Structure formats: C-alpha cells, structure tokens
Amino acid sequence: MKIVVQRSKQASVTVEEQITGQISYGYVLLVGVTHADTMEDVTYLADKVANLRIFEDDEGKMNRSLLDVGGEVLSISQFTLYGDCRKGRRPSFVEAAKPDYAKELYEAFNNKLEELGIHVQTGIFGAHMEVELVNSGPVTILLESPTRS
Template structure:
C-alpha cells in the first residue's frame, strides 16, 4: 500500500455536490492499493500514520503525533498512486489493485485507524471526488508499506 500524508488545517471531500467527509486539524491521506497488498500492509500503515511525529510541540519542533494532538483523518482512496508514467504520455495503472481487492483493504485501513480512537472521515470509493484542503506547513510525506525496515 502507498499513502500520501498531508498535514492539514481543514479539509473536505465532495461527491456530486454532497460533502461526504470533512475534518478540522489533522491529516489528509490519499490511499493506494496494489495487487500483493495484505491486511498486514494496512496494519503497518495505520500504526505508522497514527504515531508519526509530524505535529509541532510548544517549542515548534515536530515531536507530536496525530494521537498526541487529537487530530482527525480524511482518508481518500486514490488508485492513481500506482500510476506508472515511465513510458509514453499516458499513465499505466496496471499496478493498481482491482476495485474488489482495493476497497476491502482501504476499509480495513480505515477501521484500524478508528480502532486507535481516531475520527476518520472518507470520500466515496471509486467516485469522482473533489478534495479541498488547507495544507499546514506544508507537510507532505509519501509512505509505502513495501519500504518498511525489518
């Protein structure tokens, strides 16, 4: 699984003119799933994100996690994170998991975050979504479950 994590002051996702999810301070997470991802990938990323120290403490240093600051998450499925742009001018999405596999892992990932006591708002899987956010910092990170160290 691959995620883009953006620290945000506020964010929302809209589908067909209806807001399906919105948060105040926290993280916007774009979530991509590939073919060989398993529940262990979702568990790893949910734990990493919940405990990632990217919020500032009283001294202005990034020492606090989402759990420390009581932040929220806006989680958005994003198959294009597995787009391959190396050949030609049109991306290939062959590395993105099929929707039936991806939705299950995406929902598992969100459940793991909720089990940690985090409020998780979402878009609508597979829909055309408008995502609006005020990026805080900006702080933007890319994390891939396949890059974890043993």
C-alpha cells in the same frame, strides 16, 4: 500500499456537490492499494499514520503524533498513486489493485485507524471526488508499506 499524508488545518471531500467527509485538524490521506498488499500492510501503515510525529511541540519541532494532538483523518482512495508514467504519455495502472480488493483493504485501513482511536471521514470509493484542504506547513509525507521479496 502507498499513502500521501498531508497535514491539514481543515479539509473536505465532495461527491456530486455533497460533502461526504470533513475534518477540522489532522491529516488528509491519499491511499493507494496494489495487488500485492495484505492486512499486514494495512496494520503497519495504520500504526505508522497514527504515530507519525509531524505536528509541532511547544518548541516548534515536529515531535507530536496525530494521537498526541487529537487530530482527525480525511481518507481518500487514490488508485492513481500506482500510475506508472515511465513509458509513453499516459499512465499505466497495472500495479493498482482491482477495485474489489482495493476497497476491502482501504476500508480495513480506515477501520484500523478508528480502532486506534482516530476519527476518520472518507470520500466514496471509486467516485469522482473534489478534495479541498488547507495544507499546514505545508507538510506532505509519502509512506509505503515495506517491500516484500
């Protein structure tokens, strides 16, 4: 799995001119799933997201987690994170998981975050979405599940 984490002051996602998810303070997550991902990856990355310390403490250092600050998550499925642009001019998405499997792991990831006590909002899996956010910092981090041999 790959996740782009963007620290946000506010964010929303719109599908067909309807807001389907909205947060005030926390993370916007772009979540990509590959065919080799498992529930182990879901658990690892949910824990990493919940405990990643990229919010400032009283001294202005990135030392507080999403759980520490009571932040929310706007989670967006993003198969294009597995786009391979090394050959030609059009990305290849052969490393992205098939939609049914990707949706299963994406939903499991969001559920795992909720089990950890984080309020999660989402877009609609597979839909054309418009995402708006105010990236605070800006802070953007790329997380990946551990490489398997």
